[in-house]
Amino acid sequence: MKKKIYDILKGEIVTFRLSPGEPLLEQNLAKRFKVSRTPVREVLRRLNHEGLVEIVPQKGAFVGRIGFTDVREIFQIREALEGLAAKISASRFTKKELDEFESALDTEDLDKAEKVGRKLHQIILEKAGNKRISNLIDILRSQLERMYFFAKNLPGREKRSLEEHREILQALQMKNGELAEKALRKHIVSTMRTVIESLGEG
Numbered sequence: 001m002k003k004k005i006y007d008i009l010k011g012e013i014v015t016f017r018l019s020p021g022e023p024l025l026e027q028n029l030a031k032r033f034k035v036s037r038t039p040v041r042e043v044l045r046r047l048n049h050e051g052l053v054e055i056v057p058q059k060g061a062f063v064g065r066i067g068f069t070d071v072r073e074i075f076q077i078r079e080a081l082e083g084l085a086a087k088i089s090a091s092r093f094t095k096k097e098l099d100e101f102e103s104a105l106d107t108e109d110l111d112k113a114e115k116v117g118r119k120l121h122q123i124i125l126e127k128a129g130n131k132r133i134s135n136l137i138d139i140l141r142s143q144l145e146r147m148y149f150f151a152k153n154l155p156g157r158e159k160r161s162l163e164e165h166r167e168i169l170q171a172l173q174m175k176n177g178e179l180a181e182k183a184l185r186k187h188i189v190s191t192m193r194t195v196i197e198s199l200g201e202g
Contacts, residue, residue, distance in 0.1 A: 002039045005029075009043060013052045013063055014146045024053060024061040050142040066150065068196060074143055075192035079185050081133050082121065087181035089127035090172055097123070098173050105166055110158040117165040118148075124184070151191050154198050164190060 009029075012018045029040045044061045047053035054064045104116040125134050137144070151157050164187035171180035 001033070001035055002043055005033050005035070005039060006043045006046060008033075009047060010050075010052060010142060013047070014142065015149055018063045020063050020065040022063045024063060026060070047142075051140075052142050052146065066146070066195075066199065068199060070143075071147065071192060071195050071199070074140055074147060075188055075195075077140060078137070078144065079188040079192075081136055082124065082188060083181040083185040085125050085128035085130065085133050086168065086172075086184040087177040088130065089124050090177040090180040091175045092127040092129075093123075093172050093175075098169065101169050102173070105162065105169060110162060113162040113165070114152060114158055117161055120165055120168065147191075147195060150198075151195050154194055157191070157194050160190060160194075161187070 009018070009024075018024075024044060026037045026040050026044070030037045033040065044053055044055065048055045048061070051070075052064050054062045056062065101116065101120055105113060107113055107116075125137065128134075152161075164183070168180060168183040168187060171183045
């Protein structure tokens, strides 16, 4: 049951069905899920550890807010780690794999293109074969998912993202590690700037 509660609350936080700063009352959640307050408290602690919930002593739990500092720190880490992964993996893709990505990104369907782009990020990490990079990214996974959902829905972001993923793919097709790293870093910085601007700080 704890996993079900965790999955539901995480999904609602990541997709902003629960708003940043919204209180998460143990009693109400226990009633909603028809459980005691103990599993609810444990789930809230886990979400707090993942950066999605803020627990304030004497006040309770709240949906974590998205602040400028949080955005910068998360994207800076992602830029460094995924950029390095792109550099390492550039020579490890097969022509068939790259051709499939090229075909998939040759589309005007932005929702489809975003899914392909996310898959490209995933395969780059896998091809890099560095477990520590993957593990560090996994630690931030929940917060990255939230940032992804936020950025995805900003005007013009999906179209720019498609163009940036095509640039990353071109560098991989050239098997140019330095160019792949540069293109991926550019993409992540671009996303970060979009999020920061949308929060009111350009």
